[in-house]
Amino acid sequence: MSGSGSDAVAVVESYPMNGGDGTFSYNKNSYFQRAATNLARAAIDEVIAGELDVKRFSPALTAFRIADLGCSVGPNTFVAVQNILEAVRRKYESQGLASQLPDFQVLFNDNVSNDFNTLFASLPSDRPYYAAGVPGSFHGRLFPDASLHFVHSSYALHWLSKVPKELVDPNSPAFNKGRVHYTSAPSEVSNAYTTQFTKDMATFLSARGEEIASGGIMVLVMPGIANGIPYSRIPSGVMFDLLGFSLMDMAKEGIISEAQVDSFNLPVYAPSPDEMTALVESNGCFSIQRMDLAAPQSKIEDSVGGHACMLHLRAGMEGIISKHFGSEIIDDLFDRFLGKTKEYSDRLNSAFLQGSQLVAILKRK
């Protein structure tokens, strides 16, 4: 075996969320993800109460290990792992095994470029677990064999390990001219994205299959899409279209070039439940406890919705956009984006009515 650095599929680049604690930080602007965490909580409680067989681990188990993959810098990750830990503790109690409750160790994972210093400084001081940070790509191995009992990942698995090359090849039918994503794009473009996601999920599931002990649970929460629904009808799709429109406006005004827009593609993907089911079954290590879509919230407030979307997108995407276009365009770009959210508020609001959050709960066979 070897560590995460060598086994991993080559991750061309990684883009940390905005660090620190400022106005545009991920820390202050991750409430969509927080909403996802709250929604997933009930599902997590249910699967632990119903499906987690703690007797299968004890009494040899000295530590119950929980991993959060793509944890960013908090605070959502702390809320999520605390929920999991409490549900596991209740399960031990309900099974009359309170006296055998093991120590908990939580392994916080994200890319090497994540701001682990901020994460560590903000760890809850009264946490009832031993904390560790694990740097590296979850597209490769991160943990020893069969060493994990519960794996959680929220809004991380939609990041592809890389941008498919053909998207930026002017001679390819998948050349993604004038767009920044496969939203509203020809099928060649979305097929290139799908192929990459399929490869990434194969390596992800294979790595987790080795790391999760038999009987262990994995909960994946990420942007999802109903079968047959175009990506342009879910919230992130609308946002990516509006981001592309804003960039093309800037290109038309000569602030950036069209070639820069053509060569920029957001490496994020949202699968359907059927697609994820097929990928999990193809891997073969996990049984599916749950695979469905939920809407993260009913309707955003018209008055604040556009602003919230802008802050959300900026916190998550400023790094990757700055790297490609330069940081000097950022304020202008997101001002334009905010204007677009007003212009397209009907489309944005109806997208938020769509079920757009995929919850996959898997159990290691």
Added chain:
Amino acid sequence: MSGSGSDAVAVVESYPMNGGDGTFSYNKNSYFQRAATNLARAAIDEVIAGELDVKRFSPALTAFRIADLGCSVGPNTFVAVQNILEAVRRKYESQGLASQLPDFQVLFNDNVSNDFNTLFASLPSDRPYYAAGVPGSFHGRLFPDASLHFVHSSYALHWLSKVPKELVDPNSPAFNKGRVHYTSAPSEVSNAYTTQFTKDMATFLSARGEEIASGGIMVLVMPGIANGIPYSRIPSGVMFDLLGFSLMDMAKEGIISEAQVDSFNLPVYAPSPDEMTALVESNGCFSIQRMDLAAPQSKIEDSVGGHACMLHLRAGMEGIISKHFGSEIIDDLFDRFLGKTKEYSDRLNSAFLQGSQLVAILKRK
């Protein structure tokens, strides 16, 4: 149980080594520690070959866990854990258990204020282990019960968890006027240091006793001192005296105040082998495999020795000195210190001939 944040003895302050990769960084100026690592290597190889009974862990063992306590930012920690890992691997092979070789997981520990981002970015890409960072004070619990198989700590345990209060109390007989350490100080001062070190080692050994699996090994390398030898005759003692002299010179010139010097004390301690033996026996969890002193190097070059000492002291102590006196005095102070090393080169050189590195090898009963 609870995590490191709550169980830990109150650590008043922590002072990270100079981060990054610049001229005065710990990363570039930790060759004394590197020399210690090289010297300890033979001892580590020997204890693993002779005393580590890997059959005691296998075949239930899925991961062999190595912790480095006070790892700083590298590269010494990477060299040390690689040495340990290779020696363990050889042991599995020599016992005919190569096919049962478990995964290795290395847990890199240091205070929360350590620059883990730099540590993670410099992890060897071809490392044959899974890496994790564990933030928190080793004066409290850091890991689950019985989850470690080999613990290493080099040049970290000499840091006290806090400065004893009486050292800065003008009404106490332990008031440490005009000095920055117990080197060359009255017995009341050194007794206050000894009392604090005794408390710190009690909590340290108690925590490690719970965390290390039966049969596991702990190697502690730190500044040490022969019984009956005054601290002023070992290298760090000479350096602390010269640092105190330099500060007092600056106080006499009015650059800083004498009160500032009086209220500043370096929270570092060097025990004798007999003292450490008594502390380990009082704890009761460990058998002593080895407890002795070695000289880290035969003799430093006159021409470079003072400069090397200055860089070494600056890399390790700039943080704590800046916090107390302000960063504006640092360049001046270390220029003066360099001058003192020339003035006192005989004393410094003879100190380097003393056995001044304590190697303690303990085995969990």
